Amino acid sequence: MKKVLSAIIAVILCASFCLLAVSCANSGAKKYSIGIVQIVQHEALDAATEGFKKAVTDKLGANNVTFDYQNASGDTANCTTIVNGFVANKVDLIMANATPALQAAYNATRTIPILGTSVTEYGVALGLENFNGTVGSNVSGTSDLAPLDEQAQMILDLFPETKTVGLLYCSAEANSLYQVKVVEEYLAGKGVTAKRYSFSDSNDVSAVTTTAAAESDVIYIPTDNTAAASASIIGSILLNAKKPAIAGEEGICSKCGVATLSISYYDLGYKTGEMAAKILKGEEKIENMAIAYAPTTKKYNKTIADELGVTIPEGYTEIK
Amino acid sequence: MGNFIASMPSAIAQGLIWGIMAIGVYITFRILDIADLTVDGTVCTGAAVCAVLVVSGVNVWLALLIATLAGILAGCVTWFFHTVLGIPAILAGILTQLMLWSINLKIMSGANVAVPSRSYSVLLTQMNVPMALVFLVITAVVIIALLYLFFGTEIGCTIRATGSNGAMSRAQGINTNLTKLIGLALSNGIVALSGAVLCQYQGFADINMGRGAIVTGLASVIIGEAVIRRIGKNFAVKLAGVFVGSIIYWIVYQTVVFFKLDTDLLKMLSALLVAIFLGVPYIKKQLSGRRKGGVVNG
Numbered sequence: 001m002k003k004v005l006s007a008i009i010a011v012i013l014c015a016s017f018c019l020l021a022v023s024c025a026n027s028g029a030k031k032y033s034i035g036i037v038q039i040v041q042h043e044a045l046d047a048a049t050e051g052f053k054k055a056v057t058d059k060l061g062a063n064n065v066t067f068d069y070q071n072a073s074g075d076t077a078n079c080t081t082i083v084n085g086f087v088a089n090k091v092d093l094i095m096a097n098a099t100p101a102l103q104a105a106y107n108a109t110r111t112i113p114i115l116g117t118s119v120t121e122y123g124v125a126l127g128l129e130n131f132n133g134t135v136g137s138n139v140s141g142t143s144d145l146a147p148l149d150e151q152a153q154m155i156l157d158l159f160p161e162t163k164t165v166g167l168l169y170c171s172a173e174a175n176s177l178y179q180v181k182v183v184e185e186y187l188a189g190k191g192v193t194a195k196r197y198s199f200s201d202s203n204d205v206s207a208v209t210t211t212a213a214a215e216s217d218v219i220y221i222p223t224d225n226t227a228a229a230s231a232s233i234i235g236s237i238l239l240n241a242k243k244p245a246i247a248g249e250e251g252i253c254s255k256c257g258v259a260t261l262s263i264s265y266y267d268l269g270y271k272t273g274e275m276a277a278k279i280l281k282g283e284e285k286i287e288n289m290a291i292a293y294a295p296t297t298k299k300y301n302k303t304i305a306d307e308l309g310v311t312i313p314e315g316y317t318e319i320k
Numbered sequence: 321m322g323n324f325i326a327s328m329p330s331a332i333a334q335g336l337i338w339g340i341m342a343i344g345v346y347i348t349f350r351i352l353d354i355a356d357l358t359v360d361g362t363v364c365t366g367a368a369v370c371a372v373l374v375v376s377g378v379n380v381w382l383a384l385l386i387a388t389l390a391g392i393l394a395g396c397v398t399w400f401f402h403t404v405l406g407i408p409a410i411l412a413g414i415l416t417q418l419m420l421w422s423i424n425l426k427i428m429s430g431a432n433v434a435v436p437s438r439s440y441s442v443l444l445t446q447m448n449v450p451m452a453l454v455f456l457v458i459t460a461v462v463i464i465a466l467l468y469l470f471f472g473t474e475i476g477c478t479i480r481a482t483g484s485n486g487a488m489s490r491a492q493g494i495n496t497n498l499t500k501l502i503g504l505a506l507s508n509g510i511v512a513l514s515g516a517v518l519c520q521y522q523g524f525a526d527i528n529m530g531r532g533a534i535v536t537g538l539a540s541v542i543i544g545e546a547v548i549r550r551i552g553k554n555f556a557v558k559l560a561g562v563f564v565g566s567i568i569y570w571i572v573y574q575t576v577v578f579f580k581l582d583t584d585l586l587k588m589l590s591a592l593l594v595a596i597f598l599g600v601p602y603i604k605k606q607l608s609g610r611r612k613g614g615v616v617n618g
Contacts, residue, residue, distance in 0.1 A: 041584070070577060073584060076529050077536075078577075080334060080446065080522045081570070085578045088327030100526055103434055107523030108330075108446045110438075127375065127434030137438070171425055172527045174432035200421060 032065045032280050035086035037105065038097035040074040042225055043251055045097050048117050048269035052095055055273020060280065072101065079104035087112065093276055096141070099125045099174060106139060113279050113286045116141030117272040118265065120175040120223065122291055133290045140289040142272045144223055146248065146261045146296050148179055152186040152220070154261060154298070155246050158310060159218050164193045166216030168209060168234070170226035171198040179222035179248060194220075205230040206237060213241035221257065223248040231255035235304070244308050250299055254319050258310055259300040268294040324578055329449045331574035335567030336456035337518050338536055342544075342562045343463060344511035345537030351471070352503040353483040357413035358398045359537060361420025362391045362508045363530035366515030368424045371433040371525035374440050384443075384516050391512020394420060395505035403497045424527055431527040435519055442520040452521060459517070460563050463510070468556045479503050532587075539594045540566035546597045569593070
C-alpha cells in the first residue's frame with residue numbers, strides 16, 4: 001500500500017514538472033522581459049509599479065514586453081531570492097522598488113540594467129562615496145526625494161510663529177532618518193528647534209504621536225512607509241491635540257496633514273518606465289543616466305486646514 | 321528549465337548561510353531544549369556589527385570575529401534574564417530580542433548599512449556564487465567538525481545532559497546554570513556569525529533582516545531531521561542534516577518564486593511545509609501503533 005502511494009506521488013510530481021517545463025519552453029517569440037521586485041505591499045510603492053508598467057507598455061507596446069512582478073512581503077531575504085530568480089531567467093531589465101530591493105539587485109548582477117524607484121538617496125543606499133547624481137555601471141533610477149529645504153520652508157511659511165517642530169518617523173526606515181536629518185539641519189539654521197520622535201513599528205505610533213503633539217507646535221512627517229500605513233491614527237491624535245502636520249507626501253497628508261510638497265508615486269513610476277523604454281530600445285546607456293526626480297506640487301488638505309483654522313496662501317492645490 | 325537550474329546555486333548558497341543560523345537554533349532547541357527567540361535579533365546584530373566594521377575599513381576576518389563575539393554577548397544577556405532573574409526562557413529570549421532592536425539601530429546609526437561587494441573586499445558575494453559556495457561549504461564542514469569535537473568533550477557532554485534531563489543532571493553534580501550559559505552564548509555566537517556572512521553575501525545589513533529567522537531555523541532543523549533520520553544517528557550526521565534541511569527549505573522558496581506563484585503566500589507555504597514535515601512522521605507513528613494494538617511510545 002505504502003509503495004503504491006509513493007509511486008503515485010512520484011508520478012504526479014514528474015508529470016507536473018514536465019508540464020511546467022513544457023510551458024516554460026513555449027514562451028514564444030522574443031519579447032522584452034522585465035523583472036519587478038517590490039519590498040512590500042504599500043499604496044505608494046504599488047502606485048509606482050503601476051506607473052512604471054503603464055509607461056513601458058505605452059512606449060514599447062503591450063505585446064512586446066512581459067512583466068514578472070514579485071513582492072517580498074517585507075522580508076529582505078526574499079529580495080535576494082527573487083533577484084536570483086531574475087538573474088537565472090536572464091531578464092532584460094530589473095526594476096527595484098524601494099531600497100532593500102535595490103540593494104539586493106545591486107549585489108546580484110553587474111550586467112542586467114537595474115532601475116530603482118521609490119529610493120530616496122542612492123549614495124546612501126549603495127554605499128557610494130562622493131555621489132554626484134549618476135551611479136554609473138548598470139544602475140540608475142528615480143528618487144522620491146522632494147526638495148527637503150522647500151518642504152521645511154513650508155512649515156515656516158504656513159506657521160511663522162513656530163518655535164518647536166516635532167519630527168515624527170519610524171526608526172526602522174533608513175529613508176526617513178535621512179529626511180529627518182536634513183529637515184532638522186535646515187530648521188536649526190532658521191532658529192527653530194526640531195526634536196525627533198521615532199516609533200519602532202506601528203504598535204508604538206499612538207504613544208509617540210501623543211507625546212510629540214503635546215511637546216511641539218508643528219509636526220513634520222517624512223515619506224515614511226509605516227507612518228503612511230498608520231496615518232489615520234496619527235490624524236485623530238493630532239486633530240484632538242489641535243496640532244498641524246506637514247507631510248512628506250500626499251497619501252500621508254490626505255489623512256493627517258495640512259499641506260505637503262507632493263510628488264505622485266504614479267508619476268515617479270511612469271518616469272522610471274520611460275527611462276526603461278529608452279534603455280531597452282538602446283537609445284541611451286544606463287551608465288550615463290543620472291538619477292531623475294519627479295516634479296513637485298504644493299498641495300493642502302482642506303478638511304484638516306479648516307478644522308485647525310489654518311489659512312492657506314496662494315499657489316496650493318487642494319487634495320481631492 | 322535551464323534557467324531554473326541556473327537559479328539553484330544561489331538558493332543553495334542561501335541555504336548554507338541560513339544553515340549556519342539553523343545550527344545555532346539546533347544547539348538551543350534540540351541540545352539544550354530551550355526555545356531561544358533571541359536569534360531574530362542576533363542575526364541582525366551580527367550583520368550590523370560586521371557591516372559597520374567592514375565599511376570603516378576593518379579587516380573582514382576580524383569583523384567576522386567581532387560579530388561572533390557580539391552574538392555571544394547577546395546569548396549571555398538572555399542567560400542572565402533566564403537564570404539570574406528567573407524569567408522563563410521564551411520570555412527571556414523575547415526581551416533580549418527587543419533590546420537588540422534598539423542596539424542594532426544604534427550600531428548602524430540608522431536602519432540600513434550598505435556593504436556592496438563592488439566597493440569593499442568581502443569574503444563572499446551573490447555576484448560570484450561559485451566562490452561563495454566554496455567558502456560556505458568549507459565553513460559548514462569546519463563548523464560541523466568543531467562542534468562535533470566540542471560536544472564530545474566533558475563540558476560538551478554536560479550541556480547535552482542538561483538538555484536531556486535537567487533535574488538528573490543537577491543530581492549528578494552538573495552546574496546547569498553554567499552549561500546553559502555556554503549553550504546560549506555558543507548558539508547566539510554562531511547565529512551572529514551567520515548574520516555577518518549573510519550581510520556580506522547580499523551586500524547590506526538591514527534592521528528588518530532577522531524577522532522570522534527563528535521560524536526559518538526551526539523549519540531547517542525539522543526538515544533536516546526528517547530527511548537524515550534513515551542515514552544515521554551520528555552527531556556529525558545530525559549537524560549535516562541541519563544544513564541539508566536549510567538547503568531544501570531555500571530550494572523550495574526559490575522554486576515558488578521562480579514559478580511565479582503568488583509571493584504573498586510564501587509565509588503560509590513555509591508554515592505548511594514545516595507542518596507537513598512534522599505531521600507526516602507523527603501520523604505514521606500513530607498508524608503503526610494502532611496496528612500493533614499497543615500503547616504508542618513517544
